[in-house]
Amino acid sequence: MYGKMREFLQDNLKEIRQAGLYKNERIISAPQGTTLSLQSGETVVNFCANNYLGLSNHPLVVQAAHRALDDWGFGLSSVRFICGTQSVHKTLEARMSDFLGMDDTILYAACFDANGGVFEPFLDGECAVITDALNHASIIDGIRLTKAQRHIYAHADMADLEEKLRQTQSCRFRLIVTDGVFSMDGEIADLATICDLADQYDALVLVDDSHATGFIGKNGRGTPEYCGVQGRVDLITTTFGKALGGASGGCVSGHSEMIEFLRQKSRPYLFSNSLAPVVTATTLAVLQMLSDSTNLRDRLESNTAFFRSRMTDAGFDIKTGIHPIVPIMLYEERLAHKMADLLLHHGIYVIGFSYPVVPKGLARIRVQISAAHSLEQLEQAVDAFSSVARELGVIK
Numbered sequence: 001m002y003g004k005m006r007e008f009l010q011d012n013l014k015e016i017r018q019a020g021l022y023k024n025e026r027i028i029s030a031p032q033g034t035t036l037s038l039q040s041g042e043t044v045v046n047f048c049a050n051n052y053l054g055l056s057n058h059p060l061v062v063q064a065a066h067r068a069l070d071d072w073g074f075g076l077s078s079v080r081f082i083c084g085t086q087s088v089h090k091t092l093e094a095r096m097s098d099f100l101g102m103d104d105t106i107l108y109a110a111c112f113d114a115n116g117g118v119f120e121p122f123l124d125g126e127c128a129v130i131t132d133a134l135n136h137a138s139i140i141d142g143i144r145l146t147k148a149q150r151h152i153y154a155h156a157d158m159a160d161l162e163e164k165l166r167q168t169q170s171c172r173f174r175l176i177v178t179d180g181v182f183s184m185d186g187e188i189a190d191l192a193t194i195c196d197l198a199d200q201y202d203a204l205v206l207v208d209d210s211h212a213t214g215f216i217g218k219n220g221r222g223t224p225e226y227c228g229v230q231g232r233v234d235l236i237t238t239t240f241g242k243a244l245g246g247a248s249g250g251c252v253s254g255h256s257e258m259i260e261f262l263r264q265k266s267r268p269y270l271f272s273n274s275l276a277p278v279v280t281a282t283t284l285a286v287l288q289m290l291s292d293s294t295n296l297r298d299r300l301e302s303n304t305a306f307f308r309s310r311m312t313d314a315g316f317d318i319k320t321g322i323h324p325i326v327p328i329m330l331y332e333e334r335l336a337h338k339m340a341d342l343l344l345h346h347g348i349y350v351i352g353f354s355y356p357v358v359p360k361g362l363a364r365i366r367v368q369i370s371a372a373h374s375l376e377q378l379e380q381a382v383d384a385f386s387s388v389a390r391e392l393g394v395i396k
């Protein structure tokens with residue numbers, strides 16, 4: 001029986017390769033960090049991890065994880081409502097709520113699951129979801145699981161959002177959904193306008209703050225803090241798999257009845273194993289670190305400003321902004337990939353992004369800055385970018 005499918009899969013895989021869309025995985029042979037040892041033996045400076053605060057292999061975080069294993073064991077072997085809730089899960093939910101300034105929080109195995117489980121319980125066929133065209137894949141999938149009307153507004157287009165709100169006035173509930181930060185551009189959503197429109201049209205707001213929690217805003221509380229709308233967002237989904245230590249896990253924070261309702265109805269929560277105790281306890285330790293001091297997010301902010309200004313001075317076309325995602329615009333697909341390859345030989349690990357991940361003709365190299373990068377490493381990157389770009393005629 002498999003023969004026919006094998007042929008089909010082999011043909012498809014060949015097409016993916018021929019189209020240049022095949023995703024190769026680079027194997028690293030040591031912990032995640034600002035330098036990486038590749039299996040080839042090369043050591044390179046890493047500019048493509050979501051390790052924004054440098055916590056993935058931070059000594060205090062690793063120590064907390066060791067302690068957590070001793071205190072809580074390795075596995076829970078249960079879902080939350082049978083025998084999978086330890087006090088550490090409840091403590092993390094409480095601290096996360098405080099950190100984000102929300103009533104309550106529910107943990108998931110990943111933010112992908114949080115987004116997979118947050119829409120369907122609240123919205124039926126009489127409701128509407130109004131969603132930014134560039135929202136994350138997990139939001140798109142989560143919305144697919146509802147019977148709600150789906151209205152997609154042009155990316156960051158507030159006039160189009162208002163138009164969609166006008167068209168859906170007869171719906172029972174309406175939920176506006178946006179990424180807090182759009183990861184291809186490091187662009188921050190205009191939450192002030194979104195919350196104003198939500199007030200005006202009586203809609204709810206959900207923000208996925210995966211690329212912001214822990215470092216965006218003066219206290220790292222995310223895009224609602226940065227945009228001055230803390231307390232006006234109804235639901236926040238976020239990940240522990242990026243700035244907050246980078247292992248895995250995610251959550252939804254929101255009004256207490258909404259979170260209580262999710263505990264009763266949300267399928268990825270009800271029918272999937274509890275977040276591992278070691279991840280739960282260590283994420284709690286990370287939140288404590290970030291609440292005690294803003295040093296790490298301050299360092300990330302200054303590293304980002306330094307890199308952005310040096311690259312601009314060197315003549316690169318970068319999308320302006322403040323986010324540690326720095327898109328170096330090259331426009332041509334082949335150029336972006338060629339340049340990323342050459343940079344690797346100069347000891348700089350970055351990734352070229354092209355269609356279909358970004359629109360045709362808008363290829364780029366996406367650089368991600370970390371608080372753990374030293375000024376020397378940032379300078380090394382600017383020098384490598386400059387020499388490779390001169391070689392390729394991108395800058396003079």
Ligand SMILES: *Cc1c(COP(=O)(O)O)cnc(C)c1O
Nearest residue numbers: 110111112136208210239241250
């Ligand atoms: C990374 C990311 C996710 C997925 O988070 P996981 O915890 O890794 O599943 C969801 N939404 C956005 C916007 C993200 O950037």
